[in-house]
Amino acid sequence: MFLPAGSRDEMGASIDHRFHVMEVFRKVMTMRGYTLISTPVVEYASTFTNQYVDMKLQDMMKWFNPEGEIEVLRPDWTTSIARALSTQAKNPQKWGYIGSVFKQSIPGIESHQIGVEILHYPPLMGEGESLLMASSLLKELKMGDCLIELGHTEIFESLVRPLTLSQVDEKRLRQAMHDKKKDEVYQIALNGKNQQSAIELASLVDAFGSLDILSEYEERWKERTDLLEILAHLKKLARIVEASGSQEILIDLGRVKNLPYYSGTMFRGFLKETGADCFSGGRYDRLYEQFGERNSAVGLAFDVDVLAEHVEETNDFTHICVIASEDTFVYAEQLRTKYKDAIVDIQTEPLAHIQYDVMLEIVEKDGKIEVLER
Missing domain, CATH: 3.30.930.10 (Bira Bifunctional Protein; Domain 2)
Known part of the structure; x- marks a missing residue:
């Protein structure tokens, strides 16, 4: 069908x-x-x-x-x-x-x-x-190594709060920030009647790169205690990951959440060799509010299909073809126990599209069964 x-x-x-x-x-x-x-x-x-x-x-x-x-x-x-x-x-x-x-x-x-x-x-x-x-x-x-991108939901959210935007304009602003459209971010934010916030939001479009971005914005936001705390948290997290291996850390201060329940640090992982986006996740404490509580909760998900595409073929097992007939099929199955760490394929004839390492044939002569190697 x-x-x-x-x-x-x-x-x-x-x-x-x-x-x-x-x-x-x-x-x-x-x-x-x-x-x-x-x-x-x-x-x-x-x-x-x-x-x-x-x-x-x-x-x-x-x-x-x-x-x-x-x-x-x-x-x-x-x-x-x-x-x-x-x-x-x-x-x-x-x-x-x-x-x-x-x-x-x-x-x-x-x-x-x-x-x-x-x-x-x-x-x-x-x-x-x-x-x-x-x-x-x-x-x-x-x-191999991966690129880990760190962001935080509250940077964008805190800069949007002073704006008097309609729900439609706020949604447009979020999408423009996601699409990295700097001019559009600035023009929409200006509708909120706060030019300083509009300038800061537009700057976030370019706030992407190495850990040096954090130092740059620590100076830029030195009067904003709330934002400085976020930058300090991201820096600590980056140091933990860096100290554990050779992963490269990227910072995206302008990243916006794609689901309402994200409420803090967000991250994504990219395979360094191909750039494939293989995992994403973040903090979602607010998700538990629907159950009348607020928990510390964080997680991430891998795209299995992306990872599967990058699995290298391995041939760790010896591939054995055992040629048998209906009369010798049971003996062939018993023979399998002698090759516990090999792939044993019982056939009436070897399959042309498979490259076997060993080919054995079970023959019956004078009432006795013999195993011959081809």
């Missing part, structure tokens, strides 16, 4: 690589003290469309249940996990997940993810652990 637009079948190496990424992730998270968590693939739409999350219903795979309520395929792991953990004890927790999210806006509708959520840790420790865990995974996958 034909498939819906964007859907696809997968075979062979792409699936092998994806499961390899997941297996390595499980090993790394287990060794770092995380516990696996899984949530239902079907949730109520209201879990994701409320004012704290504000995801768009039109982007979700949805239907009405028999009671008339809207159900959806899970569009976001962080929100789903927050719902599951909202009644848990308030002790330090580290959780890892493996699974898919589903959105109309992504190719193929399904996106494979792995990620971590860290609760009730001091902010700097939780954020540092998230990034160090990400670094450990990429090293274990042999993907």
